[in-house]
Amino acid sequence: MDLSIDQALDLAIQYHQQGKLNEAKSIYEAILKSSPQNHHALNLLGVIHLSEGHIDSAIQLISKSLKIEPNNPRALVNLGLAHDTKNNIKTAQELYQLALQLDANMPEAILNLGGCYFNNKQYDLAQSQYERLLKLSPNHSDALNNLGKIAENKGATGVAEKYYRRAVKHYPKNSTALVNLGHLLVQEGKFEKALPYLNKAIEANPYSALAHYNRATVLLRLGQFKQGWYDYEWRIMNRAGRRYLLNPATRAQLPAPSTLMPIELEGKKIWFLGDQGIGDELFFLRFIDRLKSSGAIPFVSISEKLEPLVKRWGHVILSSENSSDTAIDYIFSLGDLPLITGMSCHSEIPGSIQMSPLQNKIDQVNQDLAKMPRPWLAITWEGGTRNDERQLHKHIPLEQLLNSISQWHGSVLIVQREPNNEDIEAVKSMFGNRMCDCSEMNNDLEYALALLNQIDRYIGVSNTNMHLLAMTNGTADVLVPLESEFRWMAKGDKTPWFPDFNLYRQSSDHTWNTALKQLNKKLLNS
Known part of the structure; x- marks a missing residue:
């Protein structure tokens, strides 16, 4: 080596800082051949290994x-990051604490220690670290963003918004701050206000799946369908961390439909995969006839529970019934049918798929409920997936819902999926023998379709039952939380996706008082 060890190390660090990792790596390795105990080269070579995903060798x-x-506090932090990457949170936390014993004001150690606490849901401890960091650096973007997330998790959305706005003010091109603020405003139902921040987030980082997905929910609610469907494609990246679905046969990643547009549909055999829940599968099947009118031949893979209904519907070929030697031209998600078929305006919204319930199921329902006095009111109070930040969970407090329907003079049928015993007892305590737990219907969709066809009224949050109800031309009173699916639009008491449904929206202060008063008044007048 022509350079001295110190000179070579300086050059390697310069390359490292410039992002020329291969050049830096070669010099670090050369230094270690000459000086195997050079702790600087060992540490920094480990950092490169970590960036390459070689975690064990980095450690x-x-x-x-x-x-x-x-x-060496910086080496302790680097080792902590490596263990963090392996999800060895306790070890990482101890290493960050050791680093802070050596350098109490080291920003990286404070930030990463806060991250350990945050990931363990120890929000108060995390908050103390981020506030400590702000004392050293009053406008530290990561500290501001993370304090905003903590405030959100604690339900203090006003505080969270202040942190995000402060981050955006000082870092107007910080995509994380922009998307956090936009996402918060979407959750608050402030869709028009969210849009500019989501646009800026995508300008700053065109590959931000969360920004694209949130913009999709805004645009689709506002009726700006053309761009909305393109952005909606990013839901897969947002949820699964990959750009599109995997081929079920080869496990290779499939091309996203937006990369193939415009797609020639005439005569093409297209295999559609469900990538969301049963309700969404039913919802997007309404586009199948529009696709077929373009000359395409659709095959569908859907939830096993839904297969008997769709088979009886008869408008698609189920993949389970398809010969394995059929040559398929494309594989897409059911959720991208609107994009593929070019749906761009309200007048092109197709109605729900239509089916009549089976007579033997209707007879079974009437036999099962023969002792329940009419009229029948079916209720639900939850929808979606609990305890999963990537999935939408809709909920109205059951006590408030029950108070709003307390004067119902007929029977109340629980059609909630998997209600807990406490909730069942709450309904029973109000309605006594006029309450019937029909939640088992969710295990037999043909039975559910018949029951929903026979009820006199339905009140609840959006779930699979809403789609089944629409299939039989039923009506519903839908309780719409601030954060809900795009199909309930941005405002109003009607939606073009379900024109016969009545909507009651959660207020901007997160209360249901106004919506439930309106619902109660309508019940009393009916």
Whole structure:
């Protein structure tokens, strides 16, 4: 080596800072051949290994550097990051704490320690670290963003918005701050206000799946369908971390339909996969006839529970019934049917698929409920997936819902999927023997279709039952939370997707008082 060790190390660090990792890596390795105990080269080579995804070798290199120089706070933080990546949170936390014992004001150690607490849902401890960091750097973008997330998790959305706005003010091109603010405004039902921030987030980072997906929910609610469907495609990246679906046969990633547009549909055999829940599968099947009118031949893979209904509907070929030697031209998600078929305005919204319930199921329903006095009111109070930040969960407090229907003079049927015993007892305590737990219907969709066809009224949040109800031309009183699916639009008491349904919206202060008063008044007048 023509350069001295110190000169070579300086050059390698310069390359490293410029992002020329291969050049930096070669020099670090050359230094270690000449000087195997050089703790700087060991540490920094470990950092490169970590960036390349070679976590175990990164841990070995950085650990070796710390055996030589145990009082290097930066190496301790780097080793903590490596363990963090392996989800060894406890070890990472201990390493960050050791680093802070050596350098109490080291921003990276404070930030990462806060991250450990945050990931463990120890929000108060995380908050103390981020506030500590703000004292050192009053406008630290990560600290502001993370404090906003903590405030959100605690339900303090006003505080969260202030943190995000502060981050955006000081870092107007910070995509994380922009998308966090936009996402919060979407959750608050402030769709028009969210849109500019989501647009800026995508300008700053065109690959932000969360920004694209949130913009999709806004645009689709506002009736701006053309761009909305393109953005909606990013839901898969947002949820699964990959750009599009995997081929079920080869497990290779499939091309997103937006990369193939415009798609020639005439004579093409297209296999559609469900990538969301049963309700969404039913919802998007309404586009199948529009696709077929373009000359395409659709095959569908859907939830097993839904197969008997769709088979009876008869408008598509189920993949389970398709010969394996059929040559398929494209594989797409059911959720991208609107994009593929070019739906762009309200007048092109197709109605729900239509089906009549089976007579033997109707007879079974009437036999099962023969002792329940008419009229029959079916209720639900939850929809979606609980305890999963990536999935939408809709909920109205059951006590408030029950109070609003307390004067119902007929029977109340629980059609909620998997209600807990406490909820069942709450309904029973109000309606006594006029309450019937029909939640088992969710395990037999043909039975559910018949029951929903026979009820006199339905009140609840959006779930699969709404789609089944629409299939039989039923009506519903839909309780729409601030954060809900795009199909309930941005405002108003009607939606073009379900024109016979009546909507009652949660207020901007997150209360249901106004919506339930309106619902109660309508019940009393009916």
